Amino acid sequence: MALGLTGYVVLAIILLTVAAFFMARSRAKSTAGGDIRLLHSLPNYYGYNAAMFAAVPAFGVLMIWLLAQPMIIENSVFKLIPERIVSEGSSRGLVMSDVRRVAEGLDIAVAQGALTDDEADNIRTEFKDVRSILGSVGVALGSNVEPEVLYAAQQYRAKSETGTFWMSVAVVALAALGAALAIFVTNADFRARNTVERGALALLILAASLAILTTVGIVLSMLFESINFFRLHPWTDFFFGGSWAPNFRGDSDLSILPLLWGTLYISVIALLVAVPIGLFAAIYLSEYAGPKTRSAAKPLLEILAGIPTIVYGLFALLTVGPALVSIFGRGEAGLLGVDWMSGATAVLTAGLVMGIMLIPFVSSLSDDIINAVPQSMRDGSFGLGATHSETIRQVVLPAALPGIVGAVLLAASRAIGETMIVVLGAGAIAKFSLNPLEAMTTITTRIVSQLTGDTDFASPETLVAFALGLTLFVLTLGLNVLALYIVRKYREQYE
Structure with a gap:
């Protein structure tokens, strides 16, 4: 459901962007009395300006939200897992992988009618064979589902749905607000071309910075783990050892x-x-x-x-x-x-x-x-x-x-x-x-x-x-x- 809702959000942003383009261009022409020679910029620049303010902030927030939400939810849900399960030979990554698979299985079961939405939220391992239900919808689990893991999966699913809903509201509202403000400031004297060119320049600078930011991210990711390694193993053996x-x-x-x-x-x-x-x-x-x-x-x-x-x-x-x-x-x-x-x-x-x-x-x-x-x-x-x-x-x-x-x-x-x-x-x-x-x-x-x-x-x-x-x-x-x-x-x- 989250993926479908995200797709609708993207479609809504695109529709708002297209509508803002034509409305801003039309408003610019009307403020000039239909004579485009009185405009500071060409009519399309006013449309580009409105489209830019509608799409860029909305897509930016959407990307950041999609990247940050799983990490935030995972950190929140992991606190629900008792130390007993983590200490039985399963690392955090393996436990959270089980949680995500169960949550995904519950979504699939609801979509295919094997469970209702209320049953998925209230199902318990005591009276439902969760493993067999998830297996019937094509989600394979290696072992029986612990009650704590099932509860964490239900919370993961609920938090994901809530986060995706508010993401949709915030992103669509931001796109509409950006389009409205751009249309409101559109008039014959507005320097739309200058604004669009500055936006394009910022986009080019961002693209040129990606390589540098990627390199910095790679170095930092390896550096922190390397520091953890040298805390556990002497650096003298690593650099000067013989075997x-x-x-x-x-x-x-x-x-x-x-x-x-x-x-x-x-x-x-x-x-x-x-x-x-x-x-x-x-x-x-x-x-x-x-x-x-x-x-x-x-x-x-x-x-x-x-x-x-x-x-x-x-x-x-x-x-x-x-x-x-x-x-x-x-x-x-x-x-x-x-x-x-x-x-x-x-x-x-x-x-x-x-x-x-x-x-x-x-x-x-x-x-x-x-x-x-x-x-x-x-x-x-x-x-x-x-x-x-x-x-x-x-x-x-x-x-x-x-x-x-x-x-x-x-x-x-x-x-x-x-x-x-x-x-x-x-x-x-x-x-x-x-x-x-x-x-x-x-x-x-x-x-x-x-x-x-x-x-x-x-x-x-x-x-x-x-x-x-x-x-x-x-x-x-x-x-x-x-x-x-x-x-x-x-x-x-x-x-």
Whole structure:
């Protein structure tokens, strides 16, 4: 019912916005005696102004209300759950999940006629099999419903209905009030165009701020959980320890260094594959290829960037890994007759496939950077008698080098944050080793592992994922900032 009512509220706002637009435009024309030349702004600007005052505040309050109401109700309802239920192995999240499912089931049962609205509000586990009733309407519960959970679900449902009702009243009233005020102030001398342009500017500033606000939100969410982790686990072991051995029963070794080593090792191999191939491809496309070849080859090369990383991971697991085993492993069965590689998952497997994935990142950025080198520099080199290859080596590449370095750093940050290729191609062993034919793991893989399954967010073995994520964020952010600084310095020099 809440979703339906919210839909009607949105429809009402849209209708009020459209009505305000036409009424304000008509009022502006009437105040000018029908002569639009007497208006300060074009008639549509008066309509835009009224529509803006009707829609923007109403939709803003609607969005904030929809985001805040579930959290407020959940905090209120959780107080009704006795500590006995929470302490029996169920975390707050699991208990509230049951509460929401029961409340949703009651709504569905009322909608389908299995229960009346009064029965849903007054049903008791003593005389009604709530589990069977909810199961009959397609809501599955893992166990019998505790009376306290059922009561909390009924309160959750009632509070949600009440909150949604008052939200509808407030939002529709705000839209009507905004439309009425905008229409009331509309006259021939009103500077509607200036008001609309200031509103559009505020909208653009808000859109530009979303990226910054999102970044701040990500950092803060990880920072607070990381602080909780370091309260439970010594930071010296995390940053300077030598092993990674999480144990949810206590006495865990949670050092980032083995994971960081695996991350950097795989990333270096990937860059050793991607940088030469990508750079040579960029040189060919920008300096040697004709227009027809370039128009066909560059899109085909950039298709690699659009392939999902899970596909690369399967390619590493099913194709590249077995191919490497056939060369370096299994004794006499191997092509080299050695037994250096015992399985398909290895650092080299993930590094090679990740390098293939990074080729379009390096080639596309390097191609654009090389093309940005002024043609006058090439012409001056040719005028001095240099050949085409000498011009590329001694003029074009040195001039484009800062930008190419920036492209490589951006590719490196992409490699450090990769997950699926590492999960399927590199293995899950955290250790220090120089052998690229052995299995290792990375920071991203361990983050996924620590947050998979039924987790308790009060244990250091789970909270360590946030410390790992924050460290990885700082590392990739530093690489991106360095890359952007280098590219920006290059553009200032040659543009």
